[in-house]
Amino acid sequence: MGETTKVGYEKPIPLKTQDNHPYWDGADKHELVLQKCKSCNEYAQPPGPSCTKCGSTDLCWESQGSTVLGKVYSYVVSYRPFLPGFQNDCPLIIAVVELEHLPQVKIIGNVLNCSPDDIQVGLPVKMIWEDITEDRAMPQWVQA
């Protein structure tokens, strides 16, 4: 499913931090790993040092596997690169995607290979894994 590794990837590479590294470690293995609060069962996306709903520090990480479906909850289409590295990506679709199996979880990403004429709220999409360097990967979306 992964695309070929990009040579000289110029866009920002997701920064792993103390609070988010299991998510990105999972992504490197083409797996969606979400943080979850064991006290109130709220999923935390993005992950953090404690639960934003109840404040609990009793957190765990839960794999959702590699095959993830969703639908577009909202989107923007950028015709100008607002960050370095995106010069050749415009028009760039940035979408908030609601997961099919966990609608309360929303993942932001780009909808790739999609015309601005085709993007709309409710559009079914599936997660793909983009290999951006030899050892890093990030989830993206394409039309399902």
Next chain:
Amino acid sequence: MASIKDRYAIVGVGESERSKNSGTTPLHMALDAARAALNDAGLEAKDIDGFMSYSENDSCTAHQVANYLGVRPKYVKDIMGGGSSTEMLIADAIGLIETGQVNTVLIYRSMNGRSGVRMGGGGWGVDLLQTAIEGGSFIIPYGAGSPSQWFGLFATRHMHETGLTKEHLGHVCVSAYEHAQRNPKAFFYGKPVSMEEYLQTAPLSYPFNKHDFCLESDEANAIIVTSAERAKDCKSKPVYIMGMAARQCVSHAHYWKNLDEVAADYVAPEVYKMAGVKPEDIQVASIYDCYSWVVLRQLEAYGLAPRGEVGDFVAAGNLRMNGKLPTNTAGGMLSEGYTHGMNNVLEIVRQVRHEYEGTERQVEDCEIGICTGWAGPDIAGAMILRK
């Protein structure tokens, strides 16, 4: 706690020169704005015993401003804050006066917003952005580095849910630019935009084109707040604060998943309750306008137009001079200038005290106005003022 309704007043407002390249520092501009506000109030610098400012690390300190006005106040404070900070600092000032810490407070915002640090981004390291922005690792790698994209996600969803169209966004822009034609100090003075031109303008980041974006400018604004008692001794006509409220909501400031609520939804009932008025009592408005859509969403939040009918409300011309709710009458941040919200506060003060009386800029007979601040969907503050 005793109600603060009508017990505090804004007695002075002032600004520095507005430009795209000031050639000077935020400190110089802050001093110019402070002196203008003092002059407006008929006060001397030594009458101010509290100085406050907000910034994004792009300004000068309240300590410096007091110092170079030649005074040694009791209290100085600088906060990091967004576009609702004017209202929130006024609330802080009232709290300090109420508890006897100080008597009169000057609040300013100074920024080289075009020639120096630009809000719209540019020049920042992407790794820095990933750490500086909460949840940055989950948005910056996807090319989402501009507030236009962040707020655009809320806008697209809201438009989908309520039937708002591009043309409705256009009405916010066209009316703002129209107001700017009466304000020679507005950047877009002499540059009106028609709906036809608006609709033909290519998108920068759908749903927004360049007209939907606010300006960037180099400028400082200042406001002086004191008790109603002390206000009587000032040269200016006091504008009384009827009510104010603030709120934080949305679990992340930059990673947006609950796009259906904004902080303004929670501020609205509180501010009306404290002021003892209803939305229909409001006659003039300053609605935070970093993007056109933000105005539409707040009209809904503050009950100035019902959800689902906001589009019709603006299409009927209600934001224009003779509409039901003349809004951002100096042109707002879409077409006058941008000081992170404070220029809109200056304008509402001037409208409510009828400073433009006898000119086409005055909203006739307006007695009560609302001023809303929007740091983002996550933080809002609002204030209701009266003559």
